[in-house]
Amino acid sequence: MELGLEVTERGSWAVLAVAGEVDVATVPRLREQLHSLVAQGRHHIVVDLEGVDFLDSTGLGVLVGALKRVRTNGGELALVCTQSRIRKVFEVTGLTKVFSLYDSVDEAVAVDHA
Amino acid sequence: VTAVAEVVELRIPARLEYLSTVRRLVEAALAPDWPVERIADVVLAVSEAVANAVEAQPDAGAEVEVRCRFGGAEIEVEVEDHGPGLDPHAVPGPVTAAVAITTGATPPPAPAGAPAPAAAERGRGLALMRSLADDLTVQGSNGGTRVRLLLRR
Numbered sequence: 462m463e464l465g466l467e468v469t470e471r472g473s474w475a476v477l478a479v480a481g482e483v484d485v486a487t488v489p490r491l492r493e494q495l496h497s498l499v500a501q502g503r504h505h506i507v508v509d510l511e512g513v514d515f516l517d518s519t520g521l522g523v524l525v526g527a528l529k530r531v532r533t534n535g536g537e538l539a540l541v542c543t544q545s546r547i548r549k550v551f552e553v554t555g556l557t558k559v560f561s562l563y564d565s566v567d568e569a570v571a572v573d574h575a
Numbered sequence: 576v577t578a579v580a581e582v583v584e585l586r587i588p589a590r591l592e593y594l595s596t597v598r599r600l601v602e603a604a605l606a607p608d609w610p611v612e613r614i615a616d617v618v619l620a621v622s623e624a625v626a627n628a629v630e631a632q633p634d635a636g637a638e639v640e641v642r643c644r645f646g647g648a649e650i651e652v653e654v655e656d657h658g659p660g661l662d663p664h665a666v667p668g669p670v671t672a673a674v675a676i677t678t679g680a681t682p683p684p685a686p687a688g689a690p691a692p693a694a695a696e697r698g699r700g701l702a703l704m705r706s707l708a709d710d711l712t713v714q715g716s717n718g719g720t721r722v723r724l725l726l727r728r
Contacts, residue, residue, distance in 0.1 A: 482598075484591075484594055485626045485630070486591035486594055486595070515618070517619065517622055517623060517626065517703075518697075518699035518700040518702075519626070519697070522699065525696050545612065546615035549612075549615070550619065550703070553703060553707065554703060554706075
């Protein structure tokens, strides 16, 4: 199963658009991509989940790990997610309290996280 | 609405590459009748159970058995592996629940609000299954683990 990962720039933000199915089989690529962004000094990251068809608990775990990494560096990781079935995965695990979820990339990058 | 229960039994190699195929199968079974949001719940719960079963068995040649019974209004899925059994420390929730799981007893109902710690990266699979399923039974022994999920439409 292919996982689409595309990085674009939005001002000081790196926007990672994820497409396809994020599960324990495909999640290593997402983890590598996020770690590589942080290693490059990108500590303000938007992960756009609009193209994601499926997200499991290991996908959540990688996003939590990346959030910790950027926050350790004084940064932020914001999520774009409007699909109710993907949002629900964050809701039932209580992670809506941990992540900031936005309706669009525009909205996510407009927020002052300082 | 399906009048007669449909049964699907799968025996798959314990490899993560088969996960998406199991998801497709569950989706196909429910797609004509069930609301898409509830299908998503079933697909996620089953995927978590099969992923756990696969990861419990690192040895080459290991297999996972998946048995699905689709009624019109409910689906029952059993996932069985032959790994060493659940690691109680990997199970979120109070220790008593974890002990019950490893000794083969039916675990008590999910305690209210026992998700993984907010900062943890692993350990949310079972909590997810508990939240999504109407009924969850985990039976473990030295010979493997059997998870039974029941979800109603």
